[in-house]
Amino acid sequence: MWSVFLFARKPCWRCFGKCRWSCANAVWSVIGGLVALLNVAPCHATEGHASFASLLAGGLSPVGLGGYYSTPARYADPSYSLSYYWMDEVEESSWNLSLEFGSDTYRVGAFFAFLSMDSLYRNLYSEFSYARLWNRFVFGVSYGLDMEWVPGEEFWSRHRFKLGLDYKWREIHLAAMLSGFMDEGVAPVLGVHWMTDETISAFAECDFDYLYVGANFRWKFAEISTSYRFPDFAVAVQLSFNAGRYGASYARGFKHNSLGWNGVHVTRWLKQ
Secondary structure, eight states: HHHHHHHHHHHHHHHHHHHHHHHHHHHHHHHHHHHHHHHSSSSEEEEEOOTTTOOSTTOSSSSEEEEEEEEOOOEEEEEEEEEEESSSSSSSEEEEEEEEEOOSEEEEEEEEEEETTTTTEEEEEEEEEEEOOOSSSEEEEEEEEEEOOOSOOOOOEEEEEEEEEEEETTTTEEEEEEETTTTEEEEEEEEEEEOSSSSSSEEEOSSSSSEEEEEEESSEEEEEEEEETTTTTTEEEEEEEETTTEEEEEEEEEESSSSOOOEEEEEOOOOO
16 A cells, blocks of 8 residues: 555656746746846936935936936936926925936936925926036036916016036046026035946035935946935935836935925936
C-alpha cells in the first residue's frame, strides 16, 4: 500500500516543482520588463508651480519647466507639463500649464496658471521667458501678466518682470534673480545648486527673508525631492516616476502656522 501511495505522489511533486519554477520565471520576466521600460530615461524633479507652493526643486534650478517662482536663466530641456495644486481644508486650487523649447544656444518657455479661491477670487497668470545659453553662462528674462478679479465685480491687472543669471563651474551652478511687479519693489534671490549625474543633488537659496535648502535623491526610475525653509519652518516632499518620455509625480508641503498643500504633475519630454 505504501509503495502504491508513494508512487502515486511522486509525479505530483514533480509537476508542482515545474509549475513553481515556471511561475517564478514568468514573474521575474514581467518585473525585468517593467524595470527595463522604466529605465529608458532619467526622472526630473518638478518645482512648485502654484504661488502657494514654492518649495520643491528651488526657483533658481538651472533645469526644469517654468513656474511662478522659477528663474528664466535655465538650460533647455524641451517638454511640457500639466499640474494641479490644492490646499487643505479650503477651496483654493490652481491649474498650471508649462512648456519649453530650445537647443544648446537658446531656451523659450511659457507658463500659465489659473487660481480660484471659493467663489470670491480668481487669478490668471501668464509668463513668457527667453534665455541665451553659452557653455558656462545663461542669461534670461521673463515677462508676466497677472490678471485678478472678483466674479461679477472688480478686475485689475499687473505686470511682472524677471531677470536671471546662471554661471556653471564644474558641477556647481551659481545663480541670481531679480523679480517683481511694476507697482511693487524688486526682490533679489541668490542660490547655489550642486547638479550631478549621480544619485544625489542639492541646493541652497536665499531671498534675504528666508533660507531654502533641499536635496534630490535619484534612482533609475524614481526620484524623491525634499525642501526646507528657515526660519518660519516649512517642508515639502515630492515623489516622481518616469517611463520613457513620460513622468508623473505627487508633492506634499507644509508651512508653519498655515494649511498644507498638495500637487500632482504629468510631464512629457520632447525629442531634441
